[in-house]
Amino acid sequence: MKIKSFNIELTSRCNAKCSLCRNQYSKNRDLPFEDIKNFFTEEVLSNLVTLKLYGSLGDPALHPQFKKIVTYFKKSNPNLVLNISTNGAMYKPSWWRSLGKMLSPTDEVHFGLDGTPTTHSIYRGTDFEKVFYNMKAFIKGGGNAKWLFLCFKHNQHQISDLRKLSELIGATFVPRYSGEYNDMLQKPDIEIEDSPVKELFEPYCPMNDNQIYLKVEGIISPCPFLRIFCDDILEPGKGFYSEKEILINFYKNKDSLDIRKTSYKELCNNDYLKWINDTRPGFTNCKNCGF
Numbered sequence: 001m002k003i004k005s006f007n008i009e010l011t012s013r014c015n016a017k018c019s020l021c022r023n024q025y026s027k028n029r030d031l032p033f034e035d036i037k038n039f040f041t042e043e044v045l046s047n048l049v050t051l052k053l054y055g056s057l058g059d060p061a062l063h064p065q066f067k068k069i070v071t072y073f074k075k076s077n078p079n080l081v082l083n084i085s086t087n088g089a090m091y092k093p094s095w096w097r098s099l100g101k102m103l104s105p106t107d108e109v110h111f112g113l114d115g116t117p118t119t120h121s122i123y124r125g126t127d128f129e130k131v132f133y134n135m136k137a138f139i140k141g142g143g144n145a146k147w148l149f150l151c152f153k154h155n156q157h158q159i160s161d162l163r164k165l166s167e168l169i170g171a172t173f174v175p176r177y178s179g180e181y182n183d184m185l186q187k188p189d190i191e192i193e194d195s196p197v198k199e200l201f202e203p204y205c206p207m208n209d210n211q212i213y214l215k216v217e218g219i220i221s222p223c224p225f226l227r228i229f230c231d232d233i234l235e236p237g238k239g240f241y242s243e244k245e246i247l248i249n250f251y252k253n254k255d256s257l258d259i260r261k262t263s264y265k266e267l268c269n270n271d272y273l274k275w276i277n278d279t280r281p282g283f284t285n286c287k288n289c290g291f
Contacts, residue, residue, distance in 0.1 A: 001277055003268055004048060005211035008036075009055035010069065012216050013062040016087040016112075017125025019185065029058075029216045033065045037072065039259040045077040047264070050211075054085040058216065061086045070102060078104075085110040085148065089126035093137030100141025110148040110174070111135045115155040115162070122154060123178075123185055136169050145171040150178045153186040212273065220257040220267060221250070222276045249275070 012029045051073060053060040060066060061084070073080055082103065088096070088111040099109070113131055114120050120128040139145050147166040151159070159175055166173040181187045213221045253272040255261055267273065 001210060001268055001270075001274055002047075003210055003212055003264070005050040005052065006040075006048065006214050007052040007054050007211060008060075008214045009058065009216045010053055010060040010063040010066065011055070012058040014057065014059045014087070015062065015090055015126070016059065018123055019125070019182070030063055030065075031214070031216050031218060033069060033072075035218055035260060036069060039264070040073070040076075041264075042076045044264040045073065045080055048077070048080060050081040050083060052083045052085075052211070054083070055216070059086050059090070060084055061088075061090060067099070067102065070099075074102070074104070082107040083110070084108065085112070087112045087124060087126050088131040088134045089124075091134070093133055096134045096138040096143075097141035100138040100143030103143055105142075105144055108144050108146055109138060110146045111138075111171070112148050112150070113162075114150045114152070115158055119155045119158065123150060123152065135171060139170045147171045147173045149173065149175040151175050151188045151190070152178060152181070153188050156188040156190050212267075214259065218259050219254060220259065220262075220270075220273070222273065 008031070010031050012027065053070075063069065070082065070084075073082060084107075086109060103109070111131055111134070112124060112126075113128065113135070114123050115128075117128040120126070120131075135145050135147070147162070149155075149159070149162060163173040163175075177188075178185065215221055249272055250257075253270070256266070256270055256272065262270075
């Protein structure tokens with residue numbers, strides 16, 4: 001398996017209050033910059049096509065050395081494409097403008113904005129105007145911004161207007177399903193065939209593109225979805241992830257998935273990752289995954 005991309009969870013720190021997020025149960029942790037440099041050498045980075053700084057628990061921009069890490073990646077491989085996902089509700093516009101100048105036109109920063117000032121905070125718990133003006137500053141700095149819109153029943157009627165607003169400021173509007181819902185945050189009832197966001201409603205597996213996930217603890221995981229549940233499997237009552245075999249084998253192979261104990265070359269030949277890649281088409285959760 002030739003790994004072409006990593007989705008890196010730089011930190012578990014987050015300033016948002018997304019009601020469906022498991023971050024409330026996590027401790028503040030940062031993936032050490034030294035561990036990143038030791039594993040992602042210039043030689044390793046030259047083999048990669050993209051790096052995604054997303055994470056399941058934290059916001060990458062809150063890593064204390066975020067800009068140093070971004071600079072290191074870009075200097076080591078100028079052709080490497082960076083995709084960064086953030087709620088954008090931290091720092092001043094000047095910080096984001098400078099980030100826009102640091103990145104290339106092919107790099108992307110996804111800003112989480114789920115509506116207007118009246119609907120956005122229902123899920124995110126962040127200030128719409130702060131995110132909006134930070135995104136505008138990033139664009140003015142030359143950055144390539146995507147407006148990531150999680151679609152719920154309470155905001156589905158705003159898609160058309162927000163798409164127009166995003167075009168006005170120079171951002172690309174990207175509406176998506178949330179994947180999780182509750183009584184307050186209900187699933188949109190837009191029919192897929194009539195929806196302007198229908199192309200984003202289909203399940204997608206990162207491993208199709210030879211991408212794997214790096215947890216903030218420095219441990220490799222096949223995907224962000226598994227990252228959410230892998231720490232629950234040994235606790236009674238929490239193993240609702242049906243593919244327990246994936247998780248059990250994960251724990252058996254943990255040392256071989258630790259970036260402080262293994263190399264990129266060894267990961268490409270890792271038996272567990274090969275097994276996941278070959279077997280996942282038969283897994284129920286992998287068929288229904290919305291990531």
